[in-house]
Amino acid sequence: MTSLSRLSVLCCAAVGLLAGGCTEPSGDPSQAQKSYGRPVDATDAIPAPAVAAEATLYTGPPVTVDGRVASVMPDGCTLYLMTGDGPxxxxxxxxxxxxxxxxxxxxxxxxxxxxAGTLRATGDTLRLSANGVRVTPVRASHPDP
Structure with a gap:
């Protein structure tokens, strides 16, 4: 196994832990990464579960958050990122x-x-007012039977 293959396996395992299953980028070039709003630099992105676990550390100043899309509202103006066991x-x-x-x-x-945007807490809901979002589509490598 080459070092690149090992790295791919390790990355898939890490993503699997966060997303609940092994996923990989879609093979369809029309389903490539897309940006909405202002460009987002993912270099210092913090995983959504970590932000949810210590929200007070990230509330107020600009923050970049990444995570698996749980759902998108019908108007497309709001999406939800999985945080693990919490909301x-x-x-x-x-x-x-x-x-x-x-x-x-x-x-x-x-x-x-x-x-990327500003995080605030309203009750038990964490809200990120985002200037921009970048989405990378995925497909399940091992679909459920």
């Missing part, structure tokens, strides 16, 4: 005008997202 992290678009979304993600989106 999902809500990622909302900024709204420059009353009722207008700065970005919209297709409701059928399935994959991993990186979002």
């Amino acid at each position: 999902p992290l809500r990622v909302d678009t900024t709204r420059p005008d009353e009722g207008t979304c700065a970005w919209q993600v297709p409701p059928e989106t399935d994959g991993f997202a990186v979002a």
Whole structure:
């Protein structure tokens, strides 16, 4: 096994722990990574489960969060990232005008997202007001029977 193959296996295992199953990028080039809103640099992204576990550390200043997409609202202005056992992290678009979304993600989106913005807690809900989101679609490498 080459070192690149070992790295791929390790990455898949790490993603599997966070996402609950081994996934890989979609083989369909039309399903490539897409950005919505402002460009997002994922270099210093913090996994959504870590943000949820210590939300007070990340509330207030700008933060970049990544995680598996749990769902997208029908209007595409809000998506949810899985956080493990707790409630999902809500990622909302900024709204420059009353009722207008700065970005919209297709409701059928399935994959991993990186979002940059400001985190706040409302009750037991964590909300990230995001200027931009980048989504990488995935497909299950071992579909459920």
